[in-house]
Amino acid sequence: MADTVRVRPLADEDWDAVVALERDAYTGLGLSEGRAALQSRAAASPDTCFVADVGARTAGYVLALPYPPHHYPDLTRTEGTAPALPPGNLHLHDIVVAPGLRRRGLARHLLRHLTGTARARGDERISLVAVGGTERFWSARGFVAEPGVVPVGAYGQGAVYMSKSVRAHPAPSPSTTLREVS
Known part of the structure; x- marks a missing residue:
C-alpha cells in the first residue's frame, strides 16, 4: 500500500518525533545533540527546516541554516543569536529518514526541496559534514x-x-506536491 508524502515546514508539535529520529540516527555514532541544540538550529533559520510526512507519520526531517563556507555548527553548543547572514551558503546540518522508510527516495525528496529553497533564497552553495x-x-x-x-x-x-x-544542476523548485511511496 502506498502512502502520500508531504514536505512541510517544521512545526512546534514535530519536536518529539524529530528528537527521536535524531537520537536513533546519531547516538550510535556518538553525535546525538539533544532537543535544545536541535531547536536552537531550527530557530536560527526556521524557513530552511522541514519535515517529511508519509501518511500521518513523521518520516524524516531536514535542519539547514546559513553558515559561512567552511564553517559548521559546533555539536557541543546551541546556536546563539548571530547577525543574519546574506544568502550564499546554506549548511545542511541534519537530514534523517526513519529506519523503516529508508531506501524509498525520501532523503532525495527532502534534498530536492532544500535545494529549491536554497535557490529561491539566493544561496549559491549547500554544504554539509558527511558522517558515519x-x-x-x-x-x-x-x-x-x-x-x-x-x-x-x-x-x-x-x-x-x-x-x-x-x-x-537545476532542480525543481520547492513544492508541496504530493507523491506516493510504496
Whole structure:
C-alpha cells in the first residue's frame, strides 16, 4: 500500500518525533545533540527546516541554516543569536529518514526541496559534514569533499566537509506536491 508524502515546514508539535529520529540516527555514532541544540538550529533559520510526512507519520526531517563556507555548527553548543547572514551558503546540518522508510527516495525528496529553497533564497552553495561513512551517498548527489575542513573528532571518525553548487544542476523548485511511496 502506498502512502502520500508531504514536505512541510517544521512545526512546534514535530519536536518529539524529530528528537527521536535524531537520537536513533546519531547516538550510535556518538553525535546525538539533544532537543535544545536541535531547536536552537531550527530557530536560527526556521524557513530552511522541514519535515517529511508519509501518511500521518513523521518520516524524516531536514535542519539547514546559513553558515559561512567552511564553517559548521559546533555539536557541543546551541546556536546563539548571530547577525543574519546574506544568502550564499546554506549548511545542511541534519537530514534523517526513519529506519523503516529508508531506501524509498525520501532523503532525495527532502534534498530536492532544500535545494529549491536554497535557490529561491539566493544561496549559491549547500554544504554539509558527511558522517558515519555517508560521503559516497553525498558524492552521488553532487557534493564534493573538501578534506581538512573538519578537525579530527569534531564530528566523529572520518567526517568530511562537502559542498555543491545549487546553480550547477537545476532542480525543481520547492513544492508541496504530493507523491506516493510504496
